Amino acid sequence: MTNEYRALSVHLLTATGAVFAMLAMLAAVDARWDLMFLWLVVAFAVDGVDGPLARHYNVKTYAPQFDGVLLDLIIDYLTYVFIPAFALFKSDLMSGWTGWAAIIVITFASAMYFADTRMKTKDNSFSGFPGCWNMLVLVIFALEPNHWVSLGLVTVLAGAMFVPLKFIHPIRTERWRPLSLPIALIWTALAGWTAWVDFNPGPLVHTALLITSAYLLLVGIAQQVIPQRS
Secondary structure, eight states: OOHHHHHHHHHHHHHHHHHHHHHHHHHHHTTOHHHHHHHHHHHHHHHHHHHHHHHHTTHHHHOTTSOHHHHHHHHHIIIIIIHHHHHHHHTTSSOTHHHHHHHHHHHHHHHHHHTOTTOBOTTSOEESOOOOHHHHHHHHHHHOOOHHHHHHHHHHHHHHTTSSOEEOOTTTOOTTHHHHHHHHHHHHHHHHHHHHTTTOOOHHHHHHHHHHHHHHHHHHHHHHHSOOOO
């Protein structure tokens, strides 16, 4: 296989995320939230591996006719933002006007964030919360907190998209990656299992899901506070 075909195959892998997004959306329309999140977890896994493959096979050189960054952003908006927001609203986990407020804040703020050219930091982390609403909404489905708690989380994280707080990329952020990457993999497995058992995985998994979510959410801020040794 030539370098051109290898690079093209990475773009094709990335594009499968659009198919998984459609499958997730079809499940969401039928209120099959467990199946919807399973497809989103698959899309999340694809998103985790296509970037390293793209860099390994140098897609910018060997398949420059396709913009992998743009393709990734389109699919990420569907799988990280649009479909989770739809599920949060249609599931009635946020009642009355709080549901409307959540989907408006999530979709509007995320559209602006995804178009912001300053979203990446020098160490390949994110400047501001990177719009991973799929992760938050899955935790809300699993724990079913009061709708005021959910609205508070949505509001705080939407605001955090536009402040100079760092949020790691588990694969690309080198600092603490030996810890961050396994935790991200554990979170993915926990999320898949939680969806598989229809959001009733038991208190142990709930606790592990909360701990790994908190780590991935706060570790970048911790890195800003704790100076790096030279």
